[in-house]
Amino acid sequence: MPSLISDDGVIPNIMAPINSYEGGIRVVDAGANEVYCAVQIPDIKDFVLYRGPSSELPSYDDLGIVVKYAHEHGAKVDLVINQPYMVERIEKHIRKHIRNCVDQGVDHLIIGDFGVLSIVKKLNVEVPLIASTYLASMNSAATGFLEEQGFSRAVLERHLTLEEIKRIVDNTRIGIEILIHGGGCSNINASCYLYHHQFPELVEAQRQSNTSTPCSLPFTLQNLDDPQDKTEGVRVMDAFEYCSICKLPELIATGVDGLKIEGRTGSVWYQEATTKVYRELLDLIGAGRMEEYGERLEELKNGVYFLPVPSDFYKLKDIWCWQNRCYYSPLAQAPYKTPLTWQTWTKQHFSWVQK
Amino acid sequence: MMKITVQTGNLSLLKEALASDSQSIRFGSEFCMYALPTGDGVEKAYNLTRDAGKEFTYVTPRLAEGAMDSINEHLVLLNDLGDATIVANDLGTIHAMRGLSALNLKLGRQLVYTPSRCPWNQITEHTVNIFTKRKVSQIFYQTALNYMPTLEFYKSLGAVGADVDWIPELFPNLNFIIKNKLPVSVHMHSIPVAITRKCHMARFLGEEDLDRCSRPCYTKAYSMENEYLGIDLVLEGNTVYQVTEPDRKTAQQLANRGVSELVLTMSPITGVRSLEQIESLIQRIHV
Numbered sequence: 001m002p003s004l005i006s007d008d009g010v011i012p013n014i015m016a017p018i019n020s021y022e023g024g025i026r027v028v029d030a031g032a033n034e035v036y037c038a039v040q041i042p043d044i045k046d047f048v049l050y051r052g053p054s055s056e057l058p059s060y061d062d063l064g065i066v067v068k069y070a071h072e073h074g075a076k077v078d079l080v081i082n083q084p085y086m087v088e089r090i091e092k093h094i095r096k097h098i099r100n101c102v103d104q105g106v107d108h109l110i111i112g113d114f115g116v117l118s119i120v121k122k123l124n125v126e127v128p129l130i131a132s133t134y135l136a137s138m139n140s141a142a143t144g145f146l147e148e149q150g151f152s153r154a155v156l157e158r159h160l161t162l163e164e165i166k167r168i169v170d171n172t173r174i175g176i177e178i179l180i181h182g183g184g185c186s187n188i189n190a191s192c193y194l195y196h197h198q199f200p201e202l203v204e205a206q207r208q209s210n211t212s213t214p215c216s217l218p219f220t221l222q223n224l225d226d227p228q229d230k231t232e233g234v235r236v237m238d239a240f241e242y243c244s245i246c247k248l249p250e251l252i253a254t255g256v257d258g259l260k261i262e263g264r265t266g267s268v269w270y271q272e273a274t275t276k277v278y279r280e281l282l283d284l285i286g287a288g289r290m291e292e293y294g295e296r297l298e299e300l301k302n303g304v305y306f307l308p309v310p311s312d313f314y315k316l317k318d319i320w321c322w323q324n325r326c327y328y329s330p331l332a333q334a335p336y337k338t339p340l341t342w343q344t345w346t347k348q349h350f351s352w353v354q355k
Numbered sequence: 356m357m358k359i360t361v362q363t364g365n366l367s368l369l370k371e372a373l374a375s376d377s378q379s380i381r382f383g384s385e386f387c388m389y390a391l392p393t394g395d396g397v398e399k400a401y402n403l404t405r406d407a408g409k410e411f412t413y414v415t416p417r418l419a420e421g422a423m424d425s426i427n428e429h430l431v432l433l434n435d436l437g438d439a440t441i442v443a444n445d446l447g448t449i450h451a452m453r454g455l456s457a458l459n460l461k462l463g464r465q466l467v468y469t470p471s472r473c474p475w476n477q478i479t480e481h482t483v484n485i486f487t488k489r490k491v492s493q494i495f496y497q498t499a500l501n502y503m504p505t506l507e508f509y510k511s512l513g514a515v516g517a518d519v520d521w522i523p524e525l526f527p528n529l530n531f532i533i534k535n536k537l538p539v540s541v542h543m544h545s546i547p548v549a550i551t552r553k554c555h556m557a558r559f560l561g562e563e564d565l566d567r568c569s570r571p572c573y574t575k576a577y578s579m580e581n582e583y584l585g586i587d588l589v590l591e592g593n594t595v596y597q598v599t600e601p602d603r604k605t606a607q608q609l610a611n612r613g614v615s616e617l618v619l620t621m622s623p624i625t626g627v628r629s630l631e632q633i634e635s636l637i638q639r640i641h642v
Binding site: 044046047048049084085086087088089090091113114115118119134135136137138139140141142144145146148159160161164167168186187188190191192193194195197199201202204205208215217218219220221222223224225231234236237239331 | 417418420421422423446447448449450451465469470472473474475477479483487490491494495497499501502504505508509547548549551552553555558559565575576577579582583584585588589590595623624
C-alpha cells in the first residue's frame with residue numbers, strides 16, 4: 001500500500017473526547033494530542049438540547065485536573081462551549097462559565113454561535129478560537145468568513161467528500177479539523193432539531209427498535225398523494241457514518257490539521273480504546289510502515305476493540321464495513337444501513353445455527 | 356403592510372406564481388444544493404419577475420465547494436442585473452456577497468437557530484417543577500436573533516431581514532427582532548426539523564448519484580410515522596418537516612406585530628402548485 005502522507009508530510013493531531021477527569025488522563029496516555037470536553041454549567045443544567053450532563057465534566061476542578069495532566073504530558077485541552085444560540089437570560093451564566101474555564105488554563109474554546117463569540121470577545125480572553133460544526137463550514141468561503149471573525153481553526157461539517165475537504169484546506173488559511181470516528185450525524189449538525197434528550201415516547205420508540213438516536217428510528221412512509229404508496233419500518237434518516245480507519249491515508253493527504261473522534265457521551269473505555277487505535281495507525285502511516293498498517297486494519301475489522309458500548313460483542317466488520325458506514329463515503333449510497341439483530345449476527349458467525 | 360411572497364424553484368411553477376396576487380417572488384433552492392437553478396434559469400426568473408412588476412428574491416441553501424462556485428456566478432449575475440435580495444443559508448454566501456452592492460442580504464432559516472423547531476412534545480428531559488419548566492420554555496421559544504449582539508452582528512454584515520417559521524409560541528419573541536429594525540418573514544406551512552446532504556428521499560427512492568438526481572421531491576412528499584413517537588413528520592427531498600396550517604387569525608396577529616412578509620412555498624407539502632391554489636390560500640389567510 002503506498003504512503004499518502006500530506007504534501008508537507010505532517011500527521012494531523014488526534015482530538016479525543018472526554019466527559020471525566022479519568023477519561024482525560026487515559027486518552028492523553030493513549031496518545032491524544034488534544035482532548036475536548038465541556039463542563040456542566042451549574043445555573044442552567046435543566047436546559048438540555050442535544051446532550052445531557054453525561055457528556056460533560058461535572059466541575060471546574062475536574063477541568064483543572066485534566067488541563068494540568070494534559071499540559072504535563074504535552075497535550076492540549078479544547079473547551080466546548082458550542083451553545084448553538086445565545087439569549088439574554090443565560091448570558092451572565094455563560095460569561096461566568098467561560099471565565100471559570102479559561103481560568104483553569106484551557107488551550108482553545110470551541111464556539112458554535114456568534115452571540116457566544118461576542119461574549120468571548122468582550123471578556124478579552126487570549127485563547128484561540130475554534131469554529132464548531134454548529135457553524136456548518138462546508139466551503140472555503142465560509143472558512144474565510146470565520147477567519148475574519150477571529151477563529152484560528154474550523155471543524156468542518158461531516159457531509160463533505162475528500163475532494164471537497166482538500167479544496168477547502170488548499171483555499172483556507174486557518175486550521176481545519178474533521179470528524180473521523182463515532183456517531184456521524186445523518187443530518188447537518190446545525191440544522192438538526194431531533195434533540196437527543198430523553199422523554200418517555202422517544203425512549204420507548206428507541207427501545208422498540210433497538211436504536212439509540214432519533215435519526216435511526218424506523219418510520220412508516222406514505223406518499224401524501226397516493227395512500228397505496230406505503231412502506232413500513234424504514235429507517236429513512238439512518239445515514240450516519242462511523243469509522244475512518246481505512247481512509248486515514250487519504251484523510252491525511254487532504255492536509256487537515258486535526259482528526260476528531262466523536263463520543264463525549266461514551267465510556268472512558270471507548271474514548272481510550274479509540275484514541276489508542278487511531279494513534280497506533282497514524283504512527284504506522286507516519287513511519288511509512290504501510291504494510292503493517294494494512295495488516296492491522298484487518299485485525300481491527302475482525303475485532304471488537306473500539307465499538308460503542310451497546311455493540312460490545314459485534315465485530316467492526318459486521319456492523320460497519322458491510323454497510324459502508326465509513327466517514328466520507330459516497331453521499332447517496334444505498335441500501336439502508338441497519339444494525340444486525342443478534343439472530344442474524346449469530347447465523348452469520350456460526351454456520352451450525354443455519355443448519 | 357404585510358406582503359405575501361410565493362417561493363418556488365421551478366420555472367413552470369414560477370409562471371403560476373407570477374400570475375397571482377402575490378407582491379413578490381422567491382426563486383431558488385432553500386435546502387438542496389443539488390437543486391440549484393442554472394445561471395440562465397436565474398436570469399430568466401429575474402426578468403420574468405421584474406416584467407410582472409414584482410420584487411425578486413433569490414433563495415440559496417447550504418453549499419459545498421462545487422455549489423459555491425455556481426452561487427458565486429449567480430450572485431455576480433444578479434448584481435449586474437440590478438436590485439435583488441438574496442436569502443443566504445450559508446456563511447460562505449454572506450462572504451461571497453461582499454462588494455456586490457446591488458444585492459441585499461436576508462438571513463435564511465438555516466442561519467437563524469430556532470430550538471422550537473424540535474418536534475418533541477417535551478422540551479427538557481428532566482422532571483422539574485413548573486417554575487423551572489417556565490424558565491426553560493422562556494429560553495426555548497427564542498431564536499438566535501433574540502440576543503442583541505447576534506442581531507447587531509448580522510445587521511453589521513448588511514442583513515436587511517430574516518426568515519422564521521410558523522411556530523405560534525415563538526411569535527411573541529419576534530417583537531424584539533422587529534423592534535430592533537430587522538424585518539421578519541414568516542414561512543407558512545412547513546418547519547424544517549432535520550436537513551441532510553445525504554438526501555433521505557433520494558436514498559429511499561434509489562437515486563444513486565445526487566449530481567444526476569431526478570428530483571422526485573418536486574412531485575412527491577411522504578408522511579413519516581413512528582407508532583411510539585406519536586409525532587407527524589413529512590419527508591420532502593433532503594428535509595424532514597413538521598407541517599403547520601396557517602390561519603387568518605394568526606396571520607392577522609403577525610401583521611399586528613409588524614411582520615413584513617408571509618412566505619408560501621409551492622411544493623408537494625403545501626399542495627400548492629397552481630394559480631388557483633395560490634389565490635385560494637391568499638384569500639384564506641389574507642389580512
